Amino acid sequence: MKIDSITAYVIRIPLKTPFRISAGEIRTKDGILFACRSGDRVGWGEAAVDAVPFYAHETVGSVLDLAKTVLAPQMMSRDFADTEALTTLFDSHRGNRFAKAALEAAFWDLLGQARNTSVARLLGGTRDDVETGPSIGIKATPEATVAAVGEQLALGRRRIKIKVCPGKDTAVIRAVREAYPDITLMVDANNAYTPADFDRIAAWDAFDLQMIEQPLDEGDIYFHSLLKQRIRTPVCLDESIHTLHDAQVAIALRACDIVNIKVCRVGGLVHARRIHDACQAAGIVNWIGSRVGTGVAIGARLAAAAWPNCSLPTDAGLCSMYMADDILAHPWTVHDGCHIKVPTAAGMGTAVDEAQLKRYTVWSGAL
Ligand SMILES: [Mg+2]
Numbered sequence: 001m002k003i004d005s006i007t008a009y010v011i012r013i014p015l016k017t018p019f020r021i022s023a024g025e026i027r028t029k030d031g032i033l034f035a036c037r038s039g040d041r042v043g044w045g046e047a048a049v050d051a052v053p054f055y056a057h058e059t060v061g062s063v064l065d066l067a068k069t070v071l072a073p074q075m076m077s078r079d080f081a082d083t084e085a086l087t088t089l090f091d092s093h094r095g096n097r098f099a100k101a102a103l104e105a106a107f108w109d110l111l112g113q114a115r116n117t118s119v120a121r122l123l124g125g126t127r128d129d130v131e132t133g134p135s136i137g138i139k140a141t142p143e144a145t146v147a148a149v150g151e152q153l154a155l156g157r158r159r160i161k162i163k164v165c166p167g168k169d170t171a172v173i174r175a176v177r178e179a180y181p182d183i184t185l186m187v188d189a190n191n192a193y194t195p196a197d198f199d200r201i202a203a204w205d206a207f208d209l210q211m212i213e214q215p216l217d218e219g220d221i222y223f224h225s226l227l228k229q230r231i232r233t234p235v236c237l238d239e240s241i242h243t244l245h246d247a248q249v250a251i252a253l254r255a256c257d258i259v260n261i262k263v264c265r266v267g268g269l270v271h272a273r274r275i276h277d278a279c280q281a282a283g284i285v286n287w288i289g290s291r292v293g294t295g296v297a298i299g300a301r302l303a304a305a306a307w308p309n310c311s312l313p314t315d316a317g318l319c320s321m322y323m324a325d326d327i328l329a330h331p332w333t334v335h336d337g338c339h340i341k342v343p344t345a346a347g348m349g350t351a352v353d354e355a356q357l358k359r360y361t362v363w364s365g366a367l
Contacts, residue, residue, distance in 0.1 A: 001038055001110055002079040006072045006103075009033045010060055010363040011294070014324040019292055020138040022165035022192035026050055029292055029323055032060045034067065034367075035352075036075070036106040043109030044350050045300075047102035048264035048291035055190070055239075055291060056098050056265070063099040071096075071103050072367035083107055087270040097242060097267035104268030105300045105348065112347035118303070119349075120342045123269055125306025132317040132340050133159035135188065135290070138168050142175035149176050149183075152321075156337015159184045159210065159313040165192040170203065177207045188213035191239055195223050198230050205232045210312075211258050214238040221246065225255035236260055238289055243267075247275045251282040258312065260289040263300045272304050280309035290315035295328035299348035302332075306342045313338070327356040 013029045030051035036043045047063040049056050070093055080086045086107055090100045112119045134152045139145045149160050162176060164187045173187060186209055193201060193215045201215055211234040216223050218239035228235045236258035241247050242265060250256050259279050263272045272288075279286050288305040291297065301316035317332050317340040329351040334340050343349025 001107065001114065003036050003038055003076045003107070005037045006067070006075065006367045007035045008064055008067060008365055008367055009035070009357060009361050010064065011327070011357070011360045012362050013294070013326075013360045015292070015322050016324050017322070018137075019322050021055070021163045021188075022138070022190045024054055026054055026292070029294070030060050031293055032063050032102070033294070033296055034102055034106050036103070036110060038110050038114075041110055041113050043106040043113065043347065044296045044352055045102040045105030045107075045109065046293055046297040047098045048293045048297050049098050058096060058098040062096070063102065066096045066099045067103065068367050071099060075103055075107070080107070083111060083270055087268060090267070097271075098264050101264045101266070101268040101300070104270065105263075108269055108300070108303075109348040109350065116346045118344050119269070119300070119347060120303040120306045120344075123273060123303055123307070125303060125342060126308045127306040128342050128344070129339055130302065130305040130310070130342060131159065131313040131338050132334065133157055133161060133313040133315065133338060134318050134321055135161045135315050136163065138163045138165060142172045145172050146175050146179045149180060153180065153183065158338050159186070161186045161188055161213070161315070163188050163190065165189065166197070170200065173204060173207050173209070184210050186210040186213060188238070189215045191217045195226065198227055201227065202231045209233045211236040213260060214240065221250050221253060221255045224250070225253040228255060228257070234258055238262065239265070241266065241275065244271065244274045244278060247278050251278065251284060256284065258285045258287070261286055261304065262289040262291065263304050264291060264297065269300060269304060273307070276304070276307050276309050285312055286310045287312035288314040288316055290319070292319055292322045294319070294323070295326050295331050296350045296352065298332050299343060299350035302340065302342050303348065316340070325356070325360070327352055327360060329353040
């Protein structure tokens with residue numbers, strides 16, 4: 001596969017409501033997409049970053065800079081036989097995994113189109129339909145969170161995730177659990193706690209949570225292993241797992257029961273699959289995490305969510321609950337309240353609507 005040209009699109013799409021996690025709040029979806037051309041085909045990829053370091057260390061600006069100076073020239077420098085070869089070349093530069101994942105996704109999209117096969121199938125997906133669940137941001141009061149959960153349940157969602165942080169945690173979880181005693185409920189702290197909070201977190205065992213996601217700092221795999229010994233609630237790592245090595249350390253330290261694999265966070269689908277396979281061999285359950293973004297980003301997540309060890313619901317597919325609009329010609333749709341079809345079209349299944357893209361593009365340029 002020879003890439004002839006790459007165009008970057010910096011976009012800004014309004015959110016329906018601000019999205020707050022323990023790290024802060026976003027009010028618009030700022031992002032960056034890449035269109036990679038090979039002959040008459042176009043492959044799309046999206047870097048799931050924001051204007052500032054919010055969830056990710058990387059930003060729209062850093063992704064654009066790295067793509068312009070390093071990754072796009074590398075990508076156009078030769079004819080790649082497969083995505084492994086591209087990944088190996090990208091790995092010659094440290095970090096910047098959100099940027100790499102975006103361009104890798106565009107390459108997969110092209111590869112699937114060229115082989116007339118879906119990326120999900122190329123990557124060994126075994127599901128044609130996956131369950132998806134909402135992620136409810138931090139609200140001002142427990143009552144507001146209970147109301148938001150109620151809205152999601154009324155739409156047919158089953159697995160409910162709520163964001164928590166110090167001061168917006170125990171009372172919120174208790175209120176939701178009392179209002180809905182039987183739902184599958186999990187919490188995500190996005191790094192907000194420290195070992196000094198172990199007693200507080202241990203008290204949440206009373207709420208029968210499906211899991212607690214990333215309670216401690218992303219660098220604290222060791223302290224997660226100590227927490228895991230203290231609580232019955234399953235521990236899920238998200239931000240801590242950037243690489244296969246991180247996953248291997250977490251497995252060796254018995255630091256978690258579950259790993260949320262974010263394709264964007266680990267540098268793309270090749271790396272995501274390696275982490276998936278390591279977790280599967282170690283008896284660690286996976287699910288595919290999401291980030292607020294356009295339907296282009298969702299395509300790669302759905303391809304991964306079809307993998308055999310991804311037996312817990314994904315966050316992907318529900319960005320429309322946050323985003324005021326999308327740029328796909330055929331936005332992803334949820335059926336039966338909480339299910340989404342794994343795309344079967346050749347490539348990633350993410351045809352971009354040019355008019356919609358133009359509407360939300362704040363800058364574009366050839367790399
Ligand atoms: Mg998370």
